[in-house]
Amino acid sequence: MEDSTGRFDEKSFSNGDVYIGMIKGILPHDKGKYTWSDGTVFEGNWEGEKMTGKGLIVWSSGAQYEGEISGGYLDGYGTLTTSAGCIYRGGWRMNAQHGIGRKQYSNSDVYEGLWKEGVHEGSGRYTWNNGNMYVGNWKNGKIDGRGVMKWVNGDTFDGLWLNGLMHGSGVYRFGDGGLYIGAWNKGLKDGKGVFYPAGSKHPSLKKLHSPHDSDHNGFLLNVEKQEAPKARVKRSLSENMPVISRFKSFRQISHRTSSLKINLIRNDSAQDCVCHDSSLPLSNAVDDDQSEASSESTLVYEREYVQGVLIMERISECSESSRRKKQQNKFSVKQVKKSSCLDIFEGRQSYYLKLNLQLGIRYTVGKITPVPAREVRSSDFGDRARIRMYFPRAGSKLTPPHCSINFYWKDYCPMVFRNLREMFRLDAAEYMMSICGDSGLRDLSSPGKSGSIFYLSKDDRFVIKTVNKSELKVLLNMLPKYYRHVGDHENTLITKFFGLHQITLRGGKKVRFVVMGNVFCTELQIHRRYDLKGSSQGRYTNNDKINCNTTLKDLDLKYEFQMDKKLRESLLKQISLDCKFLESQHIIDYSLLLGLHFRAPENMKAFVEHHESVQRQESLPSGDEGELLILPKGLLLVSHEPSIVNTAPGPHIRGNTLRAYSMGDNEVDLLLPGTARLRVQLGVNMPAQATRKVEEEVEAKEVELFEVYDVVLYMGVIDILQNYNLRKKIEHAYKSLQFDPMTISVVEPKMYDERFIKFLEEKVFPETP
Numbered sequence: 001m002e003d004s005t006g007r008f009d010e011k012s013f014s015n016g017d018v019y020i021g022m023i024k025g026i027l028p029h030d031k032g033k034y035t036w037s038d039g040t041v042f043e044g045n046w047e048g049e050k051m052t053g054k055g056l057i058v059w060s061s062g063a064q065y066e067g068e069i070s071g072g073y074l075d076g077y078g079t080l081t082t083s084a085g086c087i088y089r090g091g092w093r094m095n096a097q098h099g100i101g102r103k104q105y106s107n108s109d110v111y112e113g114l115w116k117e118g119v120h121e122g123s124g125r126y127t128w129n130n131g132n133m134y135v136g137n138w139k140n141g142k143i144d145g146r147g148v149m150k151w152v153n154g155d156t157f158d159g160l161w162l163n164g165l166m167h168g169s170g171v172y173r174f175g176d177g178g179l180y181i182g183a184w185n186k187g188l189k190d191g192k193g194v195f196y197p198a199g200s201k202h203p204s205l206k207k208l209h210s211p212h213d214s215d216h217n218g219f220l221l222n223v224e225k226q227e228a229p230k231a232r233v234k235r236s237l238s239e240n241m242p243v244i245s246r247f248k249s250f251r252q253i254s255h256r257t258s259s260l261k262i263n264l265i266r267n268d269s270a271q272d273c274v275c276h277d278s279s280l281p282l283s284n285a286v287d288d289d290q291s292e293a294s295s296e297s298t299l300v301y302e303r304e305y306v307q308g309v310l311i312m313e314r315i316s317e318c319s320e321s322s323r324r325k326k327q328q329n330k331f332s333v334k335q336v337k338k339s340s341c342l343d344i345f346e347g348r349q350s351y352y353l354k355l356n357l358q359l360g361i362r363y364t365v366g367k368i369t370p371v372p373a374r375e376v377r378s379s380d381f382g383d384r385a386r387i388r389m390y391f392p393r394a395g396s397k398l399t400p401p402h403c404s405i406n407f408y409w410k411d412y413c414p415m416v417f418r419n420l421r422e423m424f425r426l427d428a429a430e431y432m433m434s435i436c437g438d439s440g441l442r443d444l445s446s447p448g449k450s451g452s453i454f455y456l457s458k459d460d461r462f463v464i465k466t467v468n469k470s471e472l473k474v475l476l477n478m479l480p481k482y483y484r485h486v487g488d489h490e491n492t493l494i495t496k497f498f499g500l501h502q503i504t505l506r507g508g509k510k511v512r513f514v515v516m517g518n519v520f521c522t523e524l525q526i527h528r529r530y531d532l533k534g535s536s537q538g539r540y541t542n543n544d545k546i547n548c549n550t551t552l553k554d555l556d557l558k559y560e561f562q563m564d565k566k567l568r569e570s571l572l573k574q575i576s577l578d579c580k581f582l583e584s585q586h587i588i589d590y591s592l593l594l595g596l597h598f599r600a601p602e603n604m605k606a607f608v609e610h611h612e613s614v615q616r617q618e619s620l621p622s623g624d625e626g627e628l629l630i631l632p633k634g635l636l637l638v639s640h641e642p643s644i645v646n647t648a649p650g651p652h653i654r655g656n657t658l659r660a661y662s663m664g665d666n667e668v669d670l671l672l673p674g675t676a677r678l679r680v681q682l683g684v685n686m687p688a689q690a691t692r693k694v695e696e697e698v699e700a701k702e703v704e705l706f707e708v709y710d711v712v713l714y715m716g717v718i719d720i721l722q723n724y725n726l727r728k729k730i731e732h733a734y735k736s737l738q739f740d741p742m743t744i745s746v747v748e749p750k751m752y753d754e755r756f757i758k759f760l761e762e763k764v765f766p767e768t769p
Helices: 214-226 229-240 262-272 320-337 341-347 349-368 414-423 428-436 469-488 565-584 600-618 700-706 726-736 749-764
Strands: 007-012 018-024 027-035 041-047 050-058 064-070 073-081 087-093 096-104 110-116 119-127 133-139 142-150 156-162 165-173 179-185 191-196 301-306 309-315 386-391 407-412 442-444 454-456 462-467 497-505 510-517 528-532 559-562 591-598 636-639 666-672 676-679 686-692 708-718
Touching (some): 349 407, 349 414, 349 428, 349 497, 349 510, 407 414, 414 428, 428 462, 469 510, 528 749, 559 708, 559 749, 565 686, 565 708
Antiparallel strands (some): 007 018, 018 027, 027 041, 041 050, 050 064, 087 096, 142 156, 156 165, 179 191, 191 301, 407 497, 454 462, 462 510, 497 510, 528 591, 559 686, 636 666
8 A cells, every 4th residue: 555645756758857756646746856858957845746835946048946836836935046147036926026025137236125927016126236226116117106216426306207207296306405396297397396406495305205315225234134035025125115105006916817837937037137227217317407506595496397498487586584484483383283292183183093004004014024924822812912113203213204193003913913814815015005005095984883983995905993992802802712713714704804903192092993804895886785783772774864875774674685595504604603603702792794786776677668668559458468577687696617707706705606506506606797707705796686575565566576686795794892791781781671672782692693693594584485
């Protein structure tokens, strides 16, 4: 009998390839060395016939790669050295540079930053061999967005770029001290601007510039000397993040779906060694403004350009005394505003909260990402497992200057939440770009009476909510078992948590945040939203407060949803498992957040118009109307075919595609005529038929025509941080004296669980007759 671990063997193939290593059955397994007939050699781990794990590839051209491989592709972290002398060290996905990486080109140019599918995309720093340096945004391999260019002659441009050229507003500082503030169009000055000669007093540029001085570069140099190569690249970028945090090309990196064969890199590995000059206007580094710099400190020139040609110039008439007076007035206003940090915070609450939150998340995610992945330990949980940092407004060696007020940042259980993000397949760079990009966070009105503040990320993937001290304590206490539960149940519908943070102002005011996955992150429009608890007391919404974005309650729900037998079974089974977990943690007051996307109304509208038209034209007798009252279908289940599904199920969904009883217990996709083909998973893209609960008696065919809708459902179990504590017990006792105890929301956990499940099984998703 063959050893289960395989055997060591040498095999030669008819095409000249040779394999030496472990073999299990007839396939390579574990460690082995494969030599192709053209001289290419791979030495590393195998799984079946695929190179998987860590290994070394040496191509016949002289190029070599050492690092992680998955399914035969360069995927993970690794180093590629081409035959032309280019060296790339960083992340890979499907044979392309992707994520955080550093590349040194054969001409000694160096790029450190974010990559997307083989090109610069996002934030990064490029240093040319002549000493010029750019720190900022990239798009499709070119400088694009906000960035800072520093030339070796001392000139600096801080502003907007497009396709490698200065384009938009910016600040140009000359090496001799002169300064021009204005606008550019495709590399040329265009429009009105102001020139301050060398020696004159410039306006404050703290809000315009980002630090990129020698101290910062020296810090990076020290990091590179002390850290391992893998940690060096990621640490270098994370420390650069504050520098380039305000640049505009923070974009979501989409997953690469095309499959590239490994031999493409064998043949073309040297082609990636190209000097990326990005069409930079380096020749324009010396500007005519330098020759016009004046030693007079009072001179300020107002200029106007048309495509680089100066058409107007006049000396500003503001005197030195008037300028001083204006500065004194501004100073006195600032002094009044700064009299209380809390006053400023309350006055611009949303702005400061969002800015501080972005600064903190960028710092801690950048700090934890380079740490080697490992299993969480007991010491990773609890309120003592945290990262703390002080963010002064003027900046420090580890934090950037910012436009908010001084604050302290605390990140709870960073290793646990880092593993949770990886568990739900969230890339660290994508996570930061989604929350910390220039587009910022959007304010949402609170759907409940908790008074919490809600923010939504620019790509709708994440919801950020403020929590109180007791909710933070509940989450920290339940986190070990929550981590185990979501790890054991891929289809869990309970809230996905990705971060827990606290901001403390100098006055002592604390604001706590939790970052969660957005249940309604979908390309389809959500027409109705419901927050369902299974209770009835006070669970309704006043008609005058209802609009298209209102989250309705239990008594507002006038529909029941008929689903495929297998889909319904899978849904209720998982909800039951999630509720048992919440009951074990003494959690109550949770709810099912349900979103409806209607597909049928437009079809029925067209059908009704056609039906009335036919009746008018042909005067059909009533007995012939039956065939005309067959509703057109807006949804269709088809067998799952991964190769043609072009829409992802959701950003935080891990489970398998669901099986449908009506399709022979096969995995299914949802076909939307004329729209899309969607993968059906638990809580995402679930088809159903919504039947309106009609109270008054009407004819059966009228109900069928106007009260049955095809819908696509999105759902999740939310608000899971309310513990059944002493305060809730007192609330239960008090309300039980006024109302039926079974109708109030606050009941003990076991009763809450049973009532919640019963409500969903009987009232929301009843079994099909």
